Amino acid sequence: MGQIVQCVPNISEGKDIDKIKRIIEPLQHKTGFKLISYEPDQDYNRTVITLIGDPEAMINPLLEFYEIALNEIDLNHHKGEHPRMGAVDVCPFIPIQNITMDDCISYAKKFGELVFKKLNIPVFLYAMAAQKPNRTLLPDIRKGEFEGMKEKIKEDEWYPDFGHAEIHPTFGVAAIGARMPLVAYNIDLNTDNEKTARQIAKYLRGSSGGFQYVQAGPAYLKEKNHVQVTMNILDYEKNAMYRIFELVKIEAKRFNVEVLSSEVVGLIPKEALLDSLKYYQKANHETFDKNMTLEEVVTLSIQYLKLRDFDMHKIIEANL
């Protein structure tokens, strides 16, 4: 069996569906990998794209995709709830099967170099692919966003890994990297007060003393008229979903607010869900069966974590 990675580029466009379709066109119907999903978010004005398959087969289509994004998206005119610094904001390679992290780092480097050479976009290698310690955490690179990057990139410590000390005038900069699977997890609150979500996010996240592997911030969902605590769980074994979900419920109480639901963005490893189901079933004196079917994982996850917009195809293992 060949090497399988998950690749999750995020583009800074979440509203114009026709435009999004034009950008992802080169990723459709290819041999060697599958376009699993693309999830536009109007409030974030951002689309998360998920590919699974052979990384070698992805390289050229991904390059075409970057080129179309460059032509279609001008960050000078982009607004959204999610921080961003590039038209294709990030692109991580994630080892899934028959592939090491080192291999994924090599793919990130190879692809990053191509993106600069062919399209003249400055590239930061991030996460496990980082070549400097200040590039391990994406929020550190992205701080200041597209607007601030014009000056930031001129600082010695922010000279890009590929490219020169100047952003692309419309694309911005690209972050390309390698990382373990993470869980992009958001928890909805029944309030439109962004301060509440901001405060809870602060209690939770590692950077302010909370759970070490949790990055968290607030977001207001205009469509739904409520806020959410939006998170990346960088290590779902050490910082389990149930613990985060339950702690948000606890913190919400001080604001007399309730948790409405939660959502997983992109794909999630089955293991991350099983770990939380084990907690809830044990707490409820139910029998936990680690060999349960994916359908059961879905049903119980919706029941216990109040997951919305969730089905089997969000689980990595359903797509292999």
Add this chain to the structure above:
Amino acid sequence: MGQIVQCVPNISEGKDIDKIKRIIEPLQHKTGFKLISYEPDQDYNRTVITLIGDPEAMINPLLEFYEIALNEIDLNHHKGEHPRMGAVDVCPFIPIQNITMDDCISYAKKFGELVFKKLNIPVFLYAMAAQKPNRTLLPDIRKGEFEGMKEKIKEDEWYPDFGHAEIHPTFGVAAIGARMPLVAYNIDLNTDNEKTARQIAKYLRGSSGGFQYVQAGPAYLKEKNHVQVTMNILDYEKNAMYRIFELVKIEAKRFNVEVLSSEVVGLIPKEALLDSLKYYQKANHETFDKNMTLEEVVTLSIQYLKLRDFDMHKIIEANL
């Protein structure tokens, strides 16, 4: 009003009460500061001593106390559960009122220099008073303990801040420093299974990905025949007591175990309790009054945090 610090020297003797009384004699009945308590622990073979008052007034009595400890305790014959490297193992100065951390650091330096000059004991300045990054965390300095320090102190990076590259043959070495107040907080579980407490401690503590400023481990209380999660909260503003207490309740559920009570060891700043009372009162739609009396702080803390063996004199502010 004058400067007030809390000073908490720990001596490596917890069994021989007569000896302990001889050692702390110079700290009794002095003007300018009070000996609040001394808490011998037989298993640890260690006694925690708490002083509150004017740091200037403490210096000479503390020096006498070190001298008696040097004469009474020989670490070559000391055994106990708690790691140690000196007859007086540690001595932190903690800012309480009308005094800055910088002042406390100055007192630590001044006193450390005296301890070496008068008694020929090598001194490491630690925590906020650390002069080298490897001396910020006490466990790093103490690694190898009294026995290992004989060789360790000869390494360039462990040359003492005051003294030479040689331990005192019977006293060992002294750590003198300055730090913020910490909260020693234990949560009791209705089980005698130490594994349960160990697992919950692991979920909680910073070193395994939990709350950054929490150090946690399991302990079995022979007298009460139940276990507890025993913790130091190094920053009670960032890692609030209520959050830790509620999270332990959540984690206990997976073991079908309940939280019985909790306890504060040594003194606690009023602010640490108020912060948690604010949470509980807001969550319960009650009016929170930050100017409540100390009696009310005690009553509400017992109610909400299930504190046992707790009274006003455990609150730092009641001792000023």
